[in-house]
Amino acid sequence: MDNAEVASALAEVADLLELSGENPFKARAYRRVAEVVDRLGEPLEEHERSGRLRELPGIGERIAKTIGELLHTGTCAERDRLLRMVPAGLPELLRLEGVGPQTAATVWRELRIADVESLEKAARDGRLALLPRLGAQRAKAILQAVERRRKRAGRMPVATAYVHAQSLLARLRRVPGVVLAEACGSLRRRCETVGDLDLLVAARDAAPVVRAFVSMPGVTAVRAEGPTRCAVRLRDGLSADLRVVAPESAGAALHYFTGSRSHNIAVRLRALRRGFKLNEYGVFDREGRRVSGAEETDVFEAAGLSWSDPELREDAGEVEAARSGTLPRLVRDEDLQGDLHVHSDASSDGRSTLEEIVREAARLGRRYVAITDHSRSRPLGLDAEALARHAKTVRAFDTQGGPRLLAGVEVDIRSDGTLDLPAPLLASLDWVVASIHTRLQDPRGALTLRVIRAIRSGVVDVIGHPTGRRIGYRDASDLDLERVLEEAARAGVALEVNAQPDRMDLNDRSCRLAAQAGVMLVVSSDAHVAAHLSNLRCGVWSARRGWLEARHVLNTRDADELLERRAHRMAHARPEPAEQPSLF
DNA sequence: GCCGTTTTCGGCCCGACTGTTTTCAGTCG
Numbered sequence: 154m155d156n157a158e159v160a161s162a163l164a165e166v167a168d169l170l171e172l173s174g175e176n177p178f179k180a181r182a183y184r185r186v187a188e189v190v191d192r193l194g195e196p197l198e199e200h201e202r203s204g205r206l207r208e209l210p211g212i213g214e215r216i217a218k219t220i221g222e223l224l225h226t227g228t229c230a231e232r233d234r235l236l237r238m239v240p241a242g243l244p245e246l247l248r249l250e251g252v253g254p255q256t257a258a259t260v261w262r263e264l265r266i267a268d269v270e271s272l273e274k275a276a277r278d279g280r281l282a283l284l285p286r287l288g289a290q291r292a293k294a295i296l297q298a299v300e301r302r303r304k305r306a307g308r309m310p311v312a313t314a315y316v317h318a319q320s321l322l323a324r325l326r327r328v329p330g331v332v333l334a335e336a337c338g339s340l341r342r343r344c345e346t347v348g349d350l351d352l353l354v355a356a357r358d359a360a361p362v363v364r365a366f367v368s369m370p371g372v373t374a375v376r377a378e379g380p381t382r383c384a385v386r387l388r389d390g391l392s393a394d395l396r397v398v399a400p401e402s403a404g405a406a407l408h409y410f411t412g413s414r415s416h417n418i419a420v421r422l423r424a425l426r427r428g429f430k431l432n433e434y435g436v437f438d439r440e441g442r443r444v445s446g447a448e449e450t451d452v453f454e455a456a457g458l459s460w461s462d463p464e465l466r467e468d469a470g471e472v473e474a475a476r477s478g479t480l481p482r483l484v485r486d487e488d489l490q491g492d493l494h495v496h497s498d499a500s501s502d503g504r505s506t507l508e509e510i511v512r513e514a515a516r517l518g519r520r521y522v523a524i525t526d527h528s529r530s531r532p533l534g535l536d537a538e539a540l541a542r543h544a545k546t547v548r549a550f551d552t553q554g555g556p557r558l559l560a561g562v563e564v565d566i567r568s569d570g571t572l573d574l575p576a577p578l579l580a581s582l583d584w585v586v587a588s589i590h591t592r593l594q595d596p597r598g599a600l601t602l603r604v605i606r607a608i609r610s611g612v613v614d615v616i617g618h619p620t621g622r623r624i625g626y627r628d629a630s631d632l633d634l635e636r637v638l639e640e641a642a643r644a645g646v647a648l649e650v651n652a653q654p655d656r657m658d659l660n661d662r663s664c665r666l667a668a669q670a671g672v673m674l675v676v677s678s679d680a681h682v683a684a685h686l687s688n689l690r691c692g693v694w695s696a697r698r699g700w701l702e703a704r705h706v707l708n709t710r711d712a713d714e715l716l717e718r719r720a721h722r723m724a725h726a727r728p729e730p731a732e733q734p735s736l737f
Numbered sequence: 738g739c740c741g742t743t744t745t746c747g748g749c750c751c752g753a754c755t756g757t758t759t760t761c762a763g764t765c766g
Contacts, residue, residue, distance in 0.1 A: 170738095176738080177749095178739085178748085178749055179739090180738090181738085181739095181749075182738040182739055183738075184750090185738095185739090185740090186739095186761050192745095210739095211738085211739065211740090212739085213738060213739050213740080214738090214739095215738055216738065250757095250764090250765070251763095251766085252764085253757095253763060253764050254763090254764095255762075255764085256763075256764085256765055264759090285757090286756085286757060286758085286762065286763070287757085288756065288757060288758095290755085290756060290757085291755085291756065291757085291763095292757095294755090344747090349766090351766080377753085377754055377755070377765095379752085379753060379754055379755090380753095381753075382753055382754070384765095386756090394739085394765095394766075395764095396753090407760085409752095409766095410766080412766085414750090414766075417750075418750060418753095421751085422748055422749090422750080425750085426741090426742065426743085426762070427742085429759095430750095430751095431750080431751090432750080432752065433751085434752090494746085496766095585741075585760095632739085633756060
């Protein structure tokens with residue numbers, strides 16, 4: 154089993170424990186470890202092999218043993234025991250909005266229902282409404298939840314959520330008396346996908362804010378409405394939650410609603426030990442007297458921590474780093490000097506001219522842009538001759554004081570790992586991105602070998618969109634990242650953080666692993682239209698979630714330094730061994 | 738089941754809102 158499978162098995166145990174009505178804290182313990190495992194960058198198997206499992210937070214003797222069983226046998230005694238008491242389909246009901254462990258357990262106990270279809274039927278024919286603590290309204294709500302699930306609203310890419318949130322926030326900020334309106338939750342943490350929009354407003358009087366919110370254009374239903382909190386459904390099935398707090402609580406609320414939940418719990422426990430109680434209204438002492446809370450730093454201070462960037466708040470080491478003063482200085486948008494993966498209309502699917510690219514790049518303050526059009530294997534890609542001509546055009550292009558243009562290419566890595574343009578030509582360019590566009594489903598060994606051969610070619614600066622994933626459409630290729638990182642570190646080849654909103658590839662975790670392995674990263678827009686050059690910020694989000702500092706990101710350096718680095722690397726590159734590198 | 742800057746036992750984050758109830762259990766974030 155890999156990490157994701159172990160995490161989901163542990164989460165299932167947690168679900169089953171809740172449904173069985175056993176000690177709820179035991180369920181929470183399993184749930185917490187499921188989250189830790191899911192976020193863990195490196196393979197769990199190695200932790201187990203080296204006996205370091207119990208060093209992970211929340212893993213004690215029992216769960217360590219359970220994880221061992223899962224890794225080796227694919228199941229575990231605790232899960233099997235629970236499945237004898239609780240039907241396997243029941244956890245599925247918990248995914249429905251409005252159905253928690255109590256309702257699911259009741260439905261099973263009274264009606265022997267353990268699947269969504271039967272539940273829907275019972276809701277329709279009135280049996281559900283007759284159960285204790287249910288009723289017509291809840292039956293109807295559950296029915297609607299089933300229908301929504303069928304329509305698969307799902308999570309949206311963070312870039313989309315960001316745009317939606319900005320327009321909602323702009324409206325909220327125009328409501329009189331609003332002193333702060335911010336997006337919190339997974340959007341503020343810049344998670345790669347976002348489920349609901351969590352919006353926070355600070356205002357003296359909540360009523361006009363709530364009124365304005367529920368009557369905004371685009372609101373199709375009001376799911377909940379109270380004096381300080383409300384939740385609406387927007388077009389496209391998107392949900393938005395609003396909380397309104399008084400200005401003196403703004404910082405505490407900002408922290409509270411940004412999460413993540415596990416980060417909050419960790420911070421809250423630390424504050425508690427130091428004699429402070431935290432909630433969304435502020436920091437309170439033992440006697441319940443309010444101490445502070447207007448600023449987000451108040452919360453961290455109460456816990457004896459320094460303020461940490463929202464992107465780090467996953468309980469993945471940031472609390473310890475905030476305690477010891479070793480938080481990273483995360484890379485910022487403005488640290489990036491240039492964009493090293495941009496397509497022009499000279500090839501394939503690029504649509505903007507050099508003029509348009511230069512104009513937009515200048516507007517965004519970029520100091521250089523590498524024009525990296527597709528090579529011959531792509532439809533309408535450049536062959537050797539066309540690329541040589543194109544490079545000349547790019548170098549001669551008068552940017553009129555705008556960003557410097559680098560002559561580059563996005564060269565295809567073929568199925569055998571060779572590049573589809575001759576090495577001497579590639580060596581003559583300023584910048585070479587090498588990417589896989591075909592046979593993304595190759596088995597792990599073959600795929601990894603292709604990337605390694607490209608790294609060893611000596612003429613490649615960076616591997617483009619290394620895993621090939623498209624969020625919500627195509628899974629990541631089965632790449633042995635650890636092996637790739639080793640090779641890349643040795644050869645001085647960088648890996649890309651492709652900033653296309655549906656790629657974000659490498660992702661946050663892989664970024665962190667890469668930096669730890671001593672591999673440099675390049676945050677690139679991969680823009681095919683000039684307007685998409687601004688997507689670079691999505692790549693910065695991934696990089697920041699991956700704990701990257703400016704020193705880890707190559708395009709925070711100036712163009713001359715990049716060219717020198719390239720020249721130096723090529724002068725010292727070892728030619729690729731005659732025989733193919735062996736993986737095993 | 739886990740864990741310890743008041744603890745190796747006794748805690749475990751905490752409040753808003755809803756619907757089902759006649760004071761609160763359940764769900765959610």
